[in-house]
Amino acid sequence: MATKRGPKYDQIINAAVNVIAQNGYHQAQVSKIAKEAGVADGTIYLYFKNKEDILISLFEEKMGEFVDQIRTKLLDAGTIEEQLQYLVEMHLKQLAADKNLAVVTQLELRQSNYDLRQRINEILKDYLSVMENIITKGKESHVFAQDLNEKLARQMIFGTLDEVTTNWVMKDCKYDLEALSKPVYDMLLHGFGSRVNA
Amino acid sequence: MATKRGPKYDQIINAAVNVIAQNGYHQAQVSKIAKEAGVADGTIYLYFKNKEDILISLFEEKMGEFVDQIRTKLLDAGTIEEQLQYLVEMHLKQLAADKNLAVVTQLELRQSNYDLRQRINEILKDYLSVMENIITKGKESHVFAQDLNEKLARQMIFGTLDEVTTNWVMKDCKYDLEALSKPVYDMLLHGFGSRVNA
Amino acid sequence: MATKRGPKYDQIINAAVNVIAQNGYHQAQVSKIAKEAGVADGTIYLYFKNKEDILISLFEEKMGEFVDQIRTKLLDAGTIEEQLQYLVEMHLKQLAADKNLAVVTQLELRQSNYDLRQRINEILKDYLSVMENIITKGKESHVFAQDLNEKLARQMIFGTLDEVTTNWVMKDCKYDLEALSKPVYDMLLHGFGSRVNA
Amino acid sequence: MATKRGPKYDQIINAAVNVIAQNGYHQAQVSKIAKEAGVADGTIYLYFKNKEDILISLFEEKMGEFVDQIRTKLLDAGTIEEQLQYLVEMHLKQLAADKNLAVVTQLELRQSNYDLRQRINEILKDYLSVMENIITKGKESHVFAQDLNEKLARQMIFGTLDEVTTNWVMKDCKYDLEALSKPVYDMLLHGFGSRVNA
DNA sequence: GATGAATGAGTCTTCATTCAT
DNA sequence: GATGAATGAAGACTCATTCAT
Structure with a gap:
């Protein structure tokens, strides 16, 4: 055993x-x-x-470190805006720092079968709750829109970060991923709309 | 042959x-x-x-219809905001309409090998260019922020729609996906920020 | 049918x-x-x-022409020695003249299964009997050794011609096969032994 | 591997x-x-x-033993005539001793594809060089005719032995193959010609 | 007579997992 | 605990042949 x-x-x-x-x-x-x-x-x-257990454990271990790093950083954040900014920053920074790991999580592990991906989603929940926490507090403090759908907002954050990282990996990690933190953060906070009066 | x-x-x-x-x-x-x-x-x-050719052709055929439907709808759109709204609407509507197809594109086809996914990405480019076109025109008409990074904005649209749909599929398509069009559109246009003064 | x-x-x-x-x-x-x-x-x-019937018919047709040509030539032969010489000459000459056919009979058709090769051997019997006829008459006329084993002698003629032709085909028909008639004939008639007193 | x-x-x-x-x-x-x-x-x-490797290895192993046996026997041979005689003897003797192996080498393995047969020919070269060695020395010692074409002579030896053995296998190994050594040797050395004065 | 779209049986190879040492 | 030789199930693709037109 x-x-x-x-x-x-x-x-x-x-x-x-x-x-x-x-x-x-x-x-x-x-x-x-x-x-x-x-x-x-x-x-x-x-x-x-078994083999699947290696992959799950791999994801568990690496995801654990990943979330811990982000949680630690968030402790320093005062405002909600800073929390969102730090989360985006840390997400991109950590994946940019270990390209092998990025290739594995963004591309390779997704070829796993349905069951394994269900298990991976379980592990991801811990990370997703960090995001939801920010969103909830953002609404409470009236920094975020009151009618913001929390689940959708979380999916937008994760979906965007995931797509941005995957595109970077598929371009052979040729450009500076971390540098995208600021514009991504801006889009999440303000959307595409003109910021003439922002 | x-x-x-x-x-x-x-x-x-x-x-x-x-x-x-x-x-x-x-x-x-x-x-x-x-x-x-x-x-x-x-x-x-x-x-x-060969077998791979079935899967590629499947994606090609279905994606072709998918994009055509969206393009047709966009012809009716007057403003940039409407175009973005219609794109979100049609994306979710079409996948909601064929749940088997949604399962295949959101979950199963991603288990394919690297080569097949590269081919799929080629086919996706046509759709991504529709998104980029909206973003470019949005900036030109000053509806979207002038400093909007076009590539990142496209990744945000696609990443968000993809994540939203995947979550829906993984919840066994139990809720109304199409109903999420409006809030998703709002988030893309305005972001999370409070809309007190919007 | x-x-x-x-x-x-x-x-x-x-x-x-x-x-x-x-x-x-x-x-x-x-x-x-x-x-x-x-x-x-x-x-x-x-x-x-069926497919096998094509191959058998092919061999039958081509082998028929092959043996007819040789039989016709032998009619001109006076002595036993001339008959043996003509047989060797015609065998090599005809295969040299149609390289495609030589490739097929010397190399490709031998990959056929046991049954097909049995059928081919049946067809070959007609040719082998031409050889045996020469040998028998050679013994009767005391040109060939009295203790010559007729079956073995036939196998020596065919085995030698076959090996010589196969080697030529495997060397891409690069040299003059027909030119080998004389030395082959000499070896069959006199063997390897020194001809000092011949 | x-x-x-x-x-x-x-x-x-x-x-x-x-x-x-x-x-x-x-x-x-x-x-x-x-x-x-x-x-x-x-x-x-x-x-x-892979499967082909089994067949090549089979031929390699068995052919290796085959040639070694012949080489060993040739060490005892004094004269060129004895060497040729021993080679013929050993060739027929060894194939007669293992009928299954004879069936495989004379009939079945020839159905292999072009590539495999090329590999087999490579392995055969070692055996063919044994034959050529006898021929060369036979000419040097004036036992064989000075105008003997070495390559053709080798083809005659191999072609004859091969045809004799194949005929025996196709007749279900019903007669004594080894007993044919002497007449085959005689034919190779003296040919078909009358030996009245030999 | 001529066509050619449709059929479906048959096999080599990989690799996660076990267990005797 | 550590080893690594042995296991055996499982699937894409080809091509000779048929038969409705």
């Missing part, structure tokens, strides 16, 4: 990220991950229940 | 949509599609080069 | 030789032969029972 | 010989070979790259 945690647990997770980023999801065989991690094929199964 | 078009061409495409929607991408064997279409396995290969 | 003979019978046979020579045995589909012959796939089956 | 050699490597090779001999080349499925060898289908691929 999968005895999570151990010296080799992280080795295997990181090996999985590299193998998937370099070979693609469908060419990321367990034996390849084992080799990259420097362990035997069978050893994988001492730490993970 | 694939002799596209014929009475059975559409049968096969539609069979593929149903089989994928009901069984999932990885359980959509060619033999299952053939059976659903009421033809022999070999007949598939008189109309399509 | 196969209504042998007709204006298109020969067209199809010759198309088969060309298609097999240019594409190889395993790439010589019925539809390709039909196209080369300028007829519809189904038309093939008005003249031949 | 094919990790050649191991306890099961030979099992699989020998199973392939039996399966091909008993079922014919085109009915020798990998699963049938695996079953005969007493291993799982997948195990085949731990030892061989």
Whole structure:
């Protein structure tokens, strides 16, 4: 049975990220991950229940760090506007910082089957609640529109950040992703409308 | 060789949509599609080069109709605001109208391999250019902000619509997707900001 | 049922030789032969029972002409030595004259299955009997050794001519095959032994 | 990757010989070979790259033993005549000793495609060089005719032995192949000519 | 006689997982 | 705990042949 945690647990997770980023999801065989991690094929199964468990754990681990970083940064934020700005910034900054991970989460892991993606969505919920929290507080403090649909607003934030990052990855990460934080933040806050009187 | 078009061409495409929607991408064997279409396995290969070609053609056909519908509707639109509104409306309306197709485009087809998704992105470009056209004209007519980044704005529109639709599909299409057109349009035009003075 | 003979019978046979020579045995589909012959796939089956029947008929036709040519030439031969010499000459001469046919009989047709090759051997018997006739008469006239094993001698003639021709075909017919008639004839008549006192 | 050699490597090779001999080349499925060898289908691929690799390796292994046996025997040969005699003897003796192998090499393997046969010809070269060596030395020692064409002579030896063996296999190995060594040797050395004064 | 669209049986190979050592 | 050899299920595609027109 999968005895999570151990010296080799992280080795295997990181090996999985590299193998998937370099070979693609469908060419990321367990034996390849084992080799990259420097362990035997069978050893994988001492730490993970099955292949899917590697991928879920990978997402869990990396997403955990991802959200923790953002939460920490948000503690410094005074206003709602700053919170939204920091969230956008941190989202793009962190993915820009680890391109292999970005390739895996934006492209490769989406080739997983329906079940795995359901599990990934479960893990994402923690992150989505951070977004919803900002939205709720934004409405309470009258910074955001009173008729703002919270769920839709959350989908707009996530959908936009996701699409922006995916486009960057598909352009081989050639331009500065982090630099897009400001305009993205502006669009989320003010939309496309003319800001003549803003 | 694939002799596209014929009475059975559409049968096969539609069979593929149903089989994928009901069984999932990885359980959509060619033999299952053939059976659903009421033809022999070999007949598939008189109309399509290989399995991937069925999926690409499926996307091409359906996306073609999709964009045509939107283009037609936009002809009636006077103002830029109406154009944006109609685009959002038609996008959600059309996917709401064919739930099997929505499942296939929002969930199943994304499990395809890198190459197939590249091909799909090529086909999407036509749709994305419709969006960019609205944004450009919106800036020219000073309805949209002059400093609006056109590429990012397009990514925001598409990312938001995509995320909204995907969430709807993952909730088993239980609620009224089309009804979200107005709030989504509002958010795209005005953002989250309070509209006290709007 | 196969209504042998007709204006298109020969067209199809010759198309088969060309298609097999240019594409190889395993790439010589019925539809390709039909196209080369300028007829519809189904038309093939008005003249031949099945694909195997095309190949057998091909061999039958071409082998018939082949043996007739040799028989005619042998009528001019006075001595046994001349008969053996003419047989070797004509064998190599005729295959050298039609390289496509040589490729088909020496290389491609040998990839056929056991049954087809049994049928081909039946057809070959007529040719082999020509050889055996020379050997028998050679022994009767004391030109050949009295203890010569007739069957083995026939196998030596055929095996040698076949190997010589196959080697020539595998070297892309680059050298003059017919020029080898004399040394081959000499070896068959006198063997490898020194001819100091011959 | 094919990790050649191991306890099961030979099992699989020998199973392939039996399966091909008993079922014919085109009915020798990998699963049938695996079953005969007493291993799982997948195990085949731990030892061989693909099906073709089994057949090439089979030929390589068996041909290697074949040539080694002949080379060893030739070491005992004093004269050129003895060398030629031993080569003929060993060739026929070894094929007579393993009828299944004879069926495979004389009949079934020839149904392989062009590429495989090219590979087989490469392996054969080693054997052909043994023959050429005898011929060259035979000319140097004036045992063979000075005007003997070495390449043609080699083709005569191989063509004759091959045809003799194939005829024997096609007659279901019903007679004594080895007993033909002497007359075949005689024909190669002296040809068909009358030996009145020999 | 001629057509050619339709049929459908048949097989090699991969790779996640196990378990004896 | 660690190993890695062995397992075996599963699916896309080809092409000889038919038969309605």
